Amino acid sequence: MIQERRLAETFLSLVQIDSVSRNEAAVCQEIEKRLQALGAETFIDDSAAKTGSDTGNLIARFSGTVDIPSILLSAHMDTVEPGCGIRPVFENGYFRSDGSTILGADDKSAIAILLEALSVIQEDRIPHGPIECVLTVCEEIGLLGAKFLDIAKIRSRIGYVLDATDTHGIITRAPGANKLTYIVHGKDAHAGAAPEKGINAIAVACKAIAAIKLGRIDHETTCNIGIIQGGLATNIVPNKVVVKGEVRSHDPNKLEDITKIMTSAFEHAVQNTQPTPEEGTVPKLEAHIESDFVRTNIPDDHPVVKLAMAAAAELNIPLVTKTTGGGADANVFFSHDIITGVLGTGMKDMHTVRESVSMADMVEATRLLLGILRLHANRSY
Structure with missing residues (x-):
């Protein structure tokens, strides 16, 4: 069962760790500690020498309880400026900053959602296939972490990047x-x-x-x-x-x-x-x-789309395919034949001091992710 309080506390903890691009080491260490506590095998790649960050990308693997191909889940650890000394506020169901900085929901709402979904899977003993989590650095300054990721270490051929606004959309086309x-x-x-x-x-x-x-x-x-x-x-x-x-x-x-x-x-x-x-x-x-x-262009009948749509239908969550004008780590994965749709977390007004995300949207995004992992395990899509 999703624990809203834990999800909120995870998010609040993460956004208060400064992680402006090229300074992600502190938040990386915290996320790695949490993933290891959930039973993940983790390692940090050697991309730092090329990105200029103080850490590499964080990769975590969970063994599956079902023998099927692995699925990739990804988000980025860095934020834009002004992103230091964030003081989050929760009011009327929304998280915001105090107005002097960004909030960091882009993309720490995604990381909190991933951690909550993985916690629920462990606690409720939900059958699942192998899961690979890739948490990248320097996304905000040119997708650098993804570009210099040692792609040979990634086993998944399909997956999802959580780095968009709309919790009722899956981005399948990007330029x-x-x-x-x-x-x-x-x-x-x-x-x-x-x-x-x-x-x-x-x-x-x-x-x-x-x-x-x-x-x-x-x-x-x-x-x-x-x-x-x-x-x-x-x-x-x-x-x-x-x-x-x-x-x-x-x-x-x-x-x-x-x-x-x-x-x-x-x-x-x-x-x-x-x-x-x-x-x-x-x-x-x-x-x-x-x-x-490179562009991404995922057909509507691709398993990545069908899986997300099936999970959304089962949960009575309206979900539509979407086109965007922006780029994401998914574009880089796509260039390596790892087909990744982009899912939303509810974050709004990113890259501004007015940034916000609602608790309800984060819970719904977690529900959808859990639904995807459940259906992936039994391939009923």
């Missing part, structure tokens, strides 16, 4: 994304005494950006310029500017096409800027395109 970095090189000069001897790198970049349609391109594609860094002083013609952006799309061809369009805009702006007489090698462009994550 792929490219990260774009454009470095425009110009020429420095005194902005007052001899501006004609310089080439303003920022001005060149601005011409490129002005030629690009940003925002929503269509129902499945977006692009954005999010960072512009350049210049040393107002009296110096800037000789370098760095522009960073992204493209996302559910269609791989559109992802490639919009990426090319954005790059072409920068190439055109550079090519159409006249060099100074003294310097014919500038302006010039460096373009760096990197795949951030």
Whole structure:
């Protein structure tokens, strides 16, 4: 039986342990201790050297009472800023912070739900297959923990990531994304005494950006310029500017096409800027395109979807498949042929000091997870 008080106490305890990205060691140790108390075999991978975190990803395994393939359950341990010194408040059925920080429900509500479900399984002796829990680091700064996870250590081929809002939805479609970095090189000069001897790198970049349609391109594609860094002083013609952006799309061809369009805009702006007489090698462009994550696209008849739907129906919980514009660790797992749907915990207004999660939603998410594990054990879906 789900113990609401224990679930609440677990959540309150976890959110009060600071774990901003790259500083997850303390919360990792606490979660590992709790998982070991439930009988899990645990280990921490060596991803820290690549993520820059003070710990690796935490992996826990529970032997099954039923001989079937294992199932993956995953959440992330890190939070965004301002995430230190969180003082949680519980009022009218909702958890919030005191307003000076985030709450950390993203994603510690998920971890609390996982721990409660695993506790109930042990206490009530519920038959279950082998379970793998993967608690990642540095999700909030580019899915880094998942990207550098030693995937060879993961045995599951299906699973669920708990990292969404809607407890009545399972995310089955998420976009792929490219990260774009454009470095425009110009020429420095005194902005007052001899501006004609310089080439303003920022001005060149601005011409490129002005030629690009940003925002929503269509129902499945977006692009954005999010960072512009350049210049040393107002009296110096800037000789370098760095522009960073992204493209996302559910269609791989559109992802490639919009990426090319954005790059072409920068190439055109550079090519159409006249060099100074003294310097014919500038302006010039460096373009760096990197795949951030691949799209996920899980058919409605896939076992991951059918299992969740069957469990929800049995519990009279309405559940629908959903499409999102965001990425999650599930995108990384998907690229390794580990098909993971994304389930919600009820968290709202994430990444703000207004973040909240309701007790009722956390209980319902725990019920659904328990239902999934029960049905997985007897494969009645």
